[in-house]
Amino acid sequence: MKTIFYKLILCLALFITLFFLYKPQINNKIYKGKEKDVYVSVEMNQEVHQILLDDYLLGVVAGEMPASFELEAIKAQVVASRTFVYSRLLSVDNTTNTQVYLDDEKMKVSWNEHYEEYKEKVKKAIKETKGEIITYQGECISALFYSSSNGKSENVENYFIGSAKPYLVSVDSHWDESYDPHFLKEKEFSKTSLKQMFNGSFNYQILSYYPSGRIQTIKINNQNYTGRQMREKLQLASSDFTIVEKSDSYVFKTKGSGHGVGLSQYGAQGMAKEGYDYQQILKHYYQGVEISKNN
Template structure:
């Protein structure tokens, strides 16, 4: 009889324990669901457009950003790296951005449909997957969101932040990005200006332009035009050049500028991320390569 009671007690305890486990699973599910809903509620991005300001849940916003900022044909790990960089970027801007290259290019659903046509469903699902698989992940440095700058491609190296923008940033240092020179089909570009066009751009009568110094990454640091000094960035912006890595040759048609790379060169190279993904590097490896000594973590942890 004691044996029967012992067996019955054991069965009762076992059922009770199983019930508790299911209860804990249910509680965990409810908590995670509640947390996800609260995240969507708490993290609303305000996107200023020409006509109005849109209010969009963060993770939904990121789908439109990745669609606007990176070719959807890129590898999934490159897309994930872009998602984390873009999420961090918007949080560092306190959720207030515009939809231009001054912040991040954002595409609405209708714009995605127009751009992708018959590939809309497939492409959007690919981007949504990258967002979901990096859900709420961000990069921080010393406990603060980093300014996760990114650009298209480099001259083979990225740029120290202080060499292009004002001020040194510890996690935005020059790193190798040799892949860009071969993976980016538009890495080298040419642009020619007549003497008159160049004179008008710099407000001189007869231009005499010369590159006088370079950064350690090989980008133009300073240029003199008729004795006046300009930074490589200033020349790039005045002339609408693809990057500040350029050389100048005087030809029969005028001043020929040959540029390498596209963008400011600070932070993550998107084509570099694509090349690393093709080498089976994870999105976290890509991010740790381009952003020095950062932590990757969830904002809801």
């Protein structure tokens, strides 16, 4: 009888031991299988805020793309923005240096009477692309984007300092001219103001263009400037510009808006209007990429 009793005690002790040893393993497996909440560190007004990724993407689309756009264009923007923030290791600021983010109050102001409609539309785009990022050879890409091109996107090395990337190359983007209502812009400078900006005189000669039509090098007085330098110095819409002289001023006429590298937002809108889905749009503007799940 004692032998049976001791055996029962031993079995009970073994069961309890195995239970507590095994239970944490079960919990770990369940925890690892769940999708964790992902937060983005966003610097705003010199303070860092932790924002849920989906909420961040909602605010980014509100700040970066017209929510009146086609759903497939918005999906393309969502995946590009999600990819962009992952490429920055989930740490960004709230400026055009990374991505502009609007909080809920600013969204209400921006969208006004369309607030509820647009919010649900963007949330739908986020949900239907959940976890998707753009990769090249298994690596998260630098998903640059801009408002509209001059008719072609630009090779990354032609605008930004750094090496070429096989997925950021010039491609056709003829949709921009039709869909961007501000495709052509003008900015006028008095001759006096330009002389002050360029050390007392303004004698220019355009030396070279990129195949995309954007200015590569322009000589002003005795100094060479890149198209990007001129765009930033004069705050022009793009680096595709012509200069028209008037009696007491110069008019800079530009095509498109932005640096021209990667996804064109108005190009995406044009493609969506023609029936392309968001993956086709992304694979057009980012050559040779795949759409991958991040979880």
